[in-house]
Amino acid sequence: MPSKNTAEKRQKVDTIIHAKWLIPMSKSGLILEHHSLIIQQQMIREILPRSEVENYFFSDENYDLNEHIVIPGLVNAHGHAPMSLLRGYADDLALQPWLEEKIWPAEARWVSEKFVRDGAELAIAEMLLSGTTAFTDMYFFPDLVAKAALKANIRAHLTSPVLDFPTVWAKDPDEYIHKAMTLHDKYKNNEHIHVGFGPHATYTVSDQPMQKLATYASELDIAIHLHTHETAQEVQQAVDKSDKRPLGHLHELGLLIPNLQCVHMTQLLDDEISLLADCGVSVVHCPASNMKLASGLCPTGKLMDAGIIVGLGTDGSASNNELNMINEMRLAALLGKITSDDASSLSAWQALHMATVNGAKLMGLGEQTGTLESGKFADITAVNLNRLNTSPVYDPVNTLVYSAQANQVSHVWVAGKLNVKDHQLISLDAHALHEKAKDWADKIQAQA
Ligand SMILES: [Zn+2]
Incomplete structure (x- = not known):
């Protein structure tokens, strides 16, 4: 027991997390064994060896994660959260028939405020339970996705949709852009919600609105998030139409x-x-979606060698069909090797870098999150590696990426607040979400 004198010198903090393996991601390959994170007022105050903690700090909230790898919260850099309600609705189809014959008609029939609210909450629940603490989204009613994110305590980068044609969200490009600007204005000082522009693709948004977006994005310093060069067919159609590949046109x-x-x-x-690389454009790689829709192979090795920031995303649940960044890291690493014909390409550490550091940069939050360092937000994911499928452990990051399952995520904090505790979601009602998803599927299937 410390003497009264010592106890008085020690500072009380909000939370102390003791980790078997702490991976700050501030430096590649750095593994801190038996270290602790000191959390105070949403931020990481300090990281120090566990043996030194009690000399300086104490807390009523202590977590002994003695079998766990503790990493920066994962960042899902591309998705369409409300589409979780269409998980499994249209499988085994190529992009164009998948979109034109199944997804767009279903969206035209079913997308409403309630669909977006329920679908976004379902997606956020799945993301939190699999260790994601921030996500970029592109969908209708982004204001409602923002509300779901705030309710669940997760960071969201909402790229407000822009299309040429009318939908339930807006009637023409001007209205889509106006709504995006209004949303940006509403959340510009919010630490959890960030807003960008989400033009769907060059084949669904014409030149004039695209140019407006470039002007506004530069003025406001916000992202333009665009599906591009997704399939060979998309590129060929652009060449047939204008004699230019989409990137040349852009x-x-x-x-x-x-x-x-x-x-x-x-x-x-x-x-x-x-x-x-010359223009400083960044890329989001979605390995599962690209494989499922047989879209092609993103040359991640060449992109990273050229110095391009590459983030990692799941895409929506209708083309994945899960929002599981642990699996997405594994797929990125495996696919990176096939794509470059080099087994040393896209290591587990690089996959984790894409899913943390780069994801945070793409959200414009590179200074605030993405690594575990003092002064950054306490956005933290813990994964229990004490399972048969993750034993033994030689390098905990390799074990995480190549062997771990999403259900090994045990604890998740966003801005120091606990969202997942002992594998249970505490910021949303998982049972209620399950029931709502079943109700939606019954309705949609009845009229399919
Ligand atoms: Zn997408």
């Missing part, structure tokens, strides 16, 4: 700016990769 329009995030990018020539 370049002429002045869209290749550092605010641009190109999602998918499975069809790239070497000079296009150089152009992206």
